[in-house]
Amino acid sequence: MGLMMKPYPKQTHYKILDIPTDASPYEINHAYRNAFELYQDDSMAAYSFFPDSERKEILARLEEAYLTLINPESRSVYDRSLMEMGIMEEENRYHDHSKRVMPIYDIRRKKTHYQWLSKVPVVDKSRVSENPSIQDILQKDRLTGQDLKRIRTTLGLTLAQIFLQTRIAIGILEAIEDDRFDHLPPAVYLKSFLKLYAQCLTIDADTVVQAYMKHMKLS
Amino acid sequence: MPQIWPIGGGKGGTGKSFVTGSLGILLAREGYQTLLIDLDLGAANLHTTIGAPNPEKSLSDFVNKKVAALDETIIPTPTPNLFMISGAMNNLDIANLAHEQKTKILREIAKLPYNYILLDLGAGTSFNTIDFFMISNSGIFITTPEPTATENIYRLIRAVYFRKIRQVLNVYHFRALAKEAEERNSKATVTNPDLLLDMIKELDPEKGGMLEQELNTLEFGLLMNQHRKQDNPDIGRFICQIIEKHLALKIQFLGNIAFDENVHLAVCKKRPFLEMSPYSRTAIDFRECFKKLLIMKDKSFGIRHAVDRVL
Ligand SMILES: Nc1ncnc2c1ncn2[C@@H]1O[C@H](COP(=O)(O)OP(=O)(O)OP(=O)(O)O)[C@@H](O)[C@H]1O
Numbered sequence: 429m430g431l432m433m434k435p436y437p438k439q440t441h442y443k444i445l446d447i448p449t450d451a452s453p454y455e456i457n458h459a460y461r462n463a464f465e466l467y468q469d470d471s472m473a474a475y476s477f478f479p480d481s482e483r484k485e486i487l488a489r490l491e492e493a494y495l496t497l498i499n500p501e502s503r504s505v506y507d508r509s510l511m512e513m514g515i516m517e518e519e520n521r522y523h524d525h526s527k528r529v530m531p532i533y534d535i536r537r538k539k540t541h542y543q544w545l546s547k548v549p550v551v552d553k554s555r556v557s558e559n560p561s562i563q564d565i566l567q568k569d570r571l572t573g574q575d576l577k578r579i580r581t582t583l584g585l586t587l588a589q590i591f592l593q594t595r596i597a598i599g600i601l602e603a604i605e606d607d608r609f610d611h612l613p614p615a616v617y618l619k620s621f622l623k624l625y626a627q628c629l630t631i632d633a634d635t636v637v638q639a640y641m642k643h644m645k646l647s
Numbered sequence: 648m649p650q651i652w653p654i655g656g657g658k659g660g661t662g663k664s665f666v667t668g669s670l671g672i673l674l675a676r677e678g679y680q681t682l683l684i685d686l687d688l689g690a691a692n693l694h695t696t697i698g699a700p701n702p703e704k705s706l707s708d709f710v711n712k713k714v715a716a717l718d719e720t721i722i723p724t725p726t727p728n729l730f731m732i733s734g735a736m737n738n739l740d741i742a743n744l745a746h747e748q749k750t751k752i753l754r755e756i757a758k759l760p761y762n763y764i765l766l767d768l769g770a771g772t773s774f775n776t777i778d779f780f781m782i783s784n785s786g787i788f789i790t791t792p793e794p795t796a797t798e799n800i801y802r803l804i805r806a807v808y809f810r811k812i813r814q815v816l817n818v819y820h821f822r823a824l825a826k827e828a829e830e831r832n833s834k835a836t837v838t839n840p841d842l843l844l845d846m847i848k849e850l851d852p853e854k855g856g857m858l859e860q861e862l863n864t865l866e867f868g869l870l871m872n873q874h875r876k877q878d879n880p881d882i883g884r885f886i887c888q889i890i891e892k893h894l895a896l897k898i899q900f901l902g903n904i905a906f907d908e909n910v911h912l913a914v915c916k917k918r919p920f921l922e923m924s925p926y927s928r929t930a931i932d933f934r935e936c937f938k939k940l941l942i943m944k945d946k947s948f949g950i951r952h953a954v955d956r957v958l
């Protein structure tokens with residue numbers, strides 16, 4: 429809903445960038461880059477929608493949010509202020525992944541305002557079985573992240589929808605689809621992620637796990 | 648019950664008729680019984696995009712009670728499985744259709760025995776145009792990479808959003824809530840329907856929740872037509888992002904359709920473009936968008952609902 433219009437506490441820096449409170453610096457960068465492109469001066473999509481003053485204000489807010497969150501010190505100060513106001517909890521803070529065990533599911537993550545927007549549509553199995561291009565992909569004995577992504581987009585699912593169903597952090601889902609193996613969790617976790625991901629797409633989980641792990645090993 | 652795809656987009660000349668005709672041909676080729684209805688009364692030209700001869704019957708015969716049933720105005724086209732109801736020869740404007748004429752047409756459309764019915768809505772954002780647009784939950788917007796065309800998309804989608812709010816709340820509730828919302832926040836007006844919804848949710852959570860659910864059943868598609876090489880390929884996707892973020896409506900970007908000089912030639916020759924240039928970039932784009940559209944599909948349970956509400 430209107431970014432601009434809510435009184436302050438409802439619009440945290442996290443909401444403005446549309447990221448969870450435990451977003452990694454990578455996710456923050458990504459979110460800012462995308463949002464900037466969307467609202468910048470020659471974005472026809474934005475200048476046709478907003479009066480110029482309003483669009484500039486959004487840009488300023490985005491920048492402020494970005495600069496605050498990308499710096500670990502200012503982020504920590506900001507987080508503390510949110511916790512004092514009772515709109516964020518300690519357990520939902522970001523911790524540097526290199527220093528701790530990767531969380532598997534963020535079941536504790538609060539429902540966001542936009543959640544109903546991206547309700548996960550139920551995928552009809554016949555859409556997979558009757559789609560020749562998906563069937564072609566599934567014939568292969570190695571499945572790349574790109575393959576999985578193609579199946580997902582063919583089914584019209586977004587990463588956010590997969591996240592809502594599986595609670596696997598979007599950063600991890602992206603790393604799987606981009607074949608960024610060094611960003612992936614240990615194999616035991618990865619396998620269970622792949623399984624959940626496959627279930628979302630109504631494709632055979634064991635096939636996917638085997639074929640993706642094989643691809644990873646051979647790469 | 649047919650799946651109904653209303654095709655609109657405000658600005659004239661963006662390619663609504665061309666897209667309606669082309670999607671109709673693709674559906675018919677897949678074996679679907681497909682009907683195109685030209686609701687661009689007054690400036691009807693849909694038949695030229697599918698190579699149909701000048702129609703002898705039209706929607707006005709039904710409106711003027713020359714024929715008793717809407718299906719008597721249906722004419723065949725050169726493409727197997729593809730049929731149409733022409734809007735040609737109408738001296739009436741959709742904006743001036745009387746309420747009962749409109750509801751009669753809407754009711755009859757939903758009863759026609761076709762797999763797909765595509766409505767070419769023509770330009771404009773009149774009250775009646777929006778009613779036709781809302782006959783189904785999955786309208787398709789056509790735009791071009793130009794500011795004025797983009798503005799028209801926003802205008803139309805705000806109007807649809809606002810109409811939905813008015814449908815869900817009864818008139819009494821709507822007036823009372825809208826008035827109070829505006830008093831609390833002077834920006835919560837018709838031009839800011841999203842803020843209005845926010846305020847309504849605060850003032851009356853139950854009604855607000857109902858509204859949100861109703862809005863959640865809408866799922867639109869957007870097609871960027873007449874896309875030239877030098878145009879930013881992401882504008883369409885960005886427009887959808889803005890709408891999803893700031894109006895909380897679901898809208899899927901279906902893709903860019905390349906600009907092609909031969910479209911004009913095909914229209915002049917009264918031959919379907921997809922038949923004349925089947926291997927052009929534009930034809931390939933159409934097939935890709937078409938695939939996405941079929942996946943998106945109409946949740947047609949909304950149709951009866953929507954028709955009933957207009958009554
Ligand atoms: N992809 C395209 N490439 C080239 N020309 C196009 C394309 N799409 C449409 N046109 C041209 O634009 C003109 C307008 O198209 P069309 O009649 O389909 O628009 P419309 O939105 O239905 O207009 P109106 O609002 O007047 O009904 C046509 O003459 C056609 O030649």
Ligand SMILES: [Mg+2]
Nearest residue numbers: 663664687769
């Ligand atoms: Mg037209």
